[in-house]
Amino acid sequence: GDSVTQMEGPVTLSEEAFLTINCTYTATGYPSLFWYVQYPGEGLQLLLKATKADDKGSNKGFEATYRKETTSFHLEKGSVQVSDSAVYFCALSHTGTASKLTFGTGTRLQVTL
Amino acid sequence: GAGVSQSPRYKVAKRGQDVALRCDPISGHVSLFWYQQALGQGPEFLTYFQNEAQLDKSGLPSDRFFAERPEGSVSTLKIQRTQQEDSAVYLCASRIAGDLETQYFGPGTRLLVL
Numbered sequence: 001g002d003s004v005t006q007m008e009g010p011v012t013l014s015e016e017a018f019l020t021i022n023c024t025y026t027a028t029g030y031p032s033l034f035w036y037v038q039y040p041g042e043g044l045q046l047l048l049k050a051t052k053a054d055d056k057g058s059n060k061g062f063e064a065t066y067r068k069e070t071t072s073f074h075l076e077k078g079s080v081q082v083s084d085s086a087v088y089f090c091a092l093s094h095t096g097t098a099s100k101l102t103f104g105t106g107t108r109l110q111v112t113l
Numbered sequence: 114g115a116g117v118s119q120s121p122r123y124k125v126a127k128r129g130q131d132v133a134l135r136c137d138p139i140s141g142h143v144s145l146f147w148y149q150q151a152l153g154q155g156p157e158f159l160t161y162f163q164n165e166a167q168l169d170k171s172g173l174p175s176d177r178f179f180a181e182r183p184e185g186s187v188s189t190l191k192i193q194r195t196q197q198e199d200s201a202v203y204l205c206a207s208r209i210a211g212d213l214e215t216q217y218f219g220p221g222t223r224l225l226v227l
Contacts, residue, residue, distance in 0.1 A: 041220075046215055100161060
C-alpha cells in the first residue's frame with residue numbers, strides 16, 4: 001500500500017536559517033503530493049501541493065519539487081522565521097473523488113531567535 | 114467564512130462507554146473525511162462520505178466504529194464500547210466538489226479513554 005516517510009524531528013533552527021525537511025513516498029501510479037502544516041492549537045492547513053512529476057509547489061516562502069525518479073517531495077525554505085514553528089506533514093493522494101490522504105508521521109520545527 | 118468545526122474539542126470517556134463526535138463541514142462541501150491521529154503519528158484515514166453516501170469505510174478499525182451523515186451535511190462518528198487504544202485525536206475534513214485536491218481540516222476532537 002501507499003506510505004510516506006518523513007525525517008524525524010524535532011528540527012531546531014535559528015531564525016533566518018535554511019530549512020529542509022525530507023519526505024519520500026511509496027505508491028502505485030502517480031499520486032499528488034502535499035505538505036500540510038499544523039500550528040500550535042490549530043487544525044491542519046494545506047501549505048503547498050504538486051500534482052505531477054517535476055511540478056514545484058510553493059507558498060509563504062516554502063517550496064517542494066515532485067521528484068518521481070527519487071520518489072521524493074522535500075520541503076525547503078530559505079530563511080525561516082519564529083512564526084514557522086509548527087508540525088509539518090507530508091502526504092499523498094490518488095486523484096479521484098475518494099482521494100483520501102496518506103500522511104507521514106510529521107516533523108516538528110522549532111525556530112528560535 | 115466559517116471553517117470546519119468539531120465538537121466536543123475534548124472528551125474523556127471511561128472504558129466501555131459509547132461516544133459521539135460531531136463534525137460540521139464548510140457549507141456546500143459535498144465530501145467529508147474522518148481521520149484518526151494517534152499521539153506522535155500522522156492522521157490515518159477512517160471513512161469518506163460524498164453527500165450522504167458513505168463511499169469508503171475501509172479505514173474503520175473495528176465494527177465498534179460507525180459514522181453517518183444522514184442529510185449530507187453534519188457528520189457523526191460514533192465509537193461504541195470505547196477501549197484505551199481508541200485514545201487519539203479525531204479529525205474531520207471537508208472538500209468542495211470542484212477541487213479534488215484540497216481538504217479543509219477541523220481542529221479535531223481529542224478523545225482520552227481511561
